[in-house]
Amino acid sequence: MPQKVRIALDAMGGDVGAAVIIPGAAISLTRHPETEFVLVGDSALIGRQLDAHPALKAASRVVHTDVAIRMDEKPSQALRRGRKTSSMWLAIDAVKRGEADVAISAGNTGALMAMSRLHLRMLPGIERPALGAIWPTLRGESIVLDVGASIGGDAQHLAALALMGSAMARVLFDLERPTVGLLNIGEEEIKGVEEVKAAASLLRALNLPQLDFIGFVEGDGIGKGAADVIVTEGFTGNIALKVAEGTARQIAEYIRSAMSRTWRSKIGYIFARGAFRALRDKMDPGKGNGGVFLGLNGIVIKSHGGADAEGFASAVDVGYEMVRYDLLTKINQTLHREGGALVLAPAAQEVSS
Known part of the structure; x- marks a missing residue:
């Protein structure tokens, strides 16, 4: 039986947020049914989306936060405002704590890189x-x-x-x-x-x-x-x-x-x-x-902010492959x-x- 792959999702990231992230995760789950998810973001918004995807709901754990990094925020501002509280940081933190194998976000690229580098650190060399x-x-x-x-x-x-x-x-x-x-x-x-x-x-x-x-x-x-x-x-x-x-x-x-x-x-x-x-x-x-993102002491995937559900599912698939292999x-x-x-x-x- 294939090993479980645990994926932490920044459910508030991207141009649309949970309305794309959750359906995208549900699509990927049909391709990789052994996946488990940590969904980070506003639990009310996530919950409404999960009601339409019972299989994903059964395979997920929700971590609540109402702090989201804006797409136009400078990385330094994002770190000051969202460190330890934002959906992006908490998704990365799940990897740091060993609660997830990979973090995926469709959010601000600069902020994601800065937070990942600060929290996960770089590989030796x-x-x-x-x-x-x-x-x-x-x-x-x-x-x-x-x-x-x-x-x-x-x-x-x-x-x-x-x-x-x-x-x-x-x-x-x-x-x-x-x-x-x-x-x-x-x-x-x-x-x-x-x-x-x-x-x-x-x-x-x-x-x-x-x-x-x-x-x-x-x-x-x-x-x-x-x-x-x-x-x-x-x-x-x-x-x-x-x-x-x-x-x-x-x-x-x-x-x-x-x-x-x-x-x-x-x-x-x-x-x-x-x-x-x-x-x-x-x-x-x-x-x-x-x-x-290569070179980190952990796996982080960046999805396009404007991706639709099928596009985000592709990013989840990439995260799955990076962990699985x-x-x-x-x-x-x-x-x-x-x-x-x-x-x-x-x-x-x-x-x-």
Whole structure:
């Protein structure tokens, strides 16, 4: 019998809150019936939603709070106002206390990262968290990180992202040795900033059995699926994410405009709009819901704030997979050699000498 996976949900997070979170959890429960939930938020609002989902109600425990982090709050303000009392903090706290295996929120990304880092701390050898996103490609899906958790980074930080991203790919894509590439302005060894070139040298020196480092990947290689894991720092990664999301919407608008010019094209659009919507969603990495904060001493999943119930269910599914297939153990195995020595430390010295 599969082990129970305990999931803590910030039921007040996102653009809608419990009206999306609870139905989304109910959808995921049908796919993973061994899941148990800790639902954190206003018990009256949660209770009204649970009445429509008796199976979820039977599998859940409600933790009441009426403090919710606003989507526009600065992380520093959220920490001052919501530390120890907000639905976001209490969901993370359930992981800290061992009452849940993963926390999931559709709330304020900056606040979620700040609270998670403060309360759960970082894994040994990791200085800053990263946000790993599932990206649609011509080959299927890739993982791209960091898409906005941390800005900038030296070679050791980029190498750590590669190691953590490969562990995530092993869990999500069931790959024994995922391919890993560094995002760069060209595939040639002489191109790119020094930090990226040094990270490439470091990864080659490591020659780890858990990942296959293929070198540099250009921007168009993301959509092509040039690697299972594509690594960049958070500033560039977030821009790439927003450009891809905007391009998907732009193409959808071009198609809608073109199909409304004549009565014949309007009729054609009526029959084809489902296919066009599927095309837009397939191209939009924002639709692959469920970003994973990597590097924390615990598992935290970020859902899109505007996700509908099915979208939020996808984020819950990602959380389930991360726990069920032991993401933290795989990250630790990738980061450390036998005997517990950190992989990156000696290799960094070799490359810099």
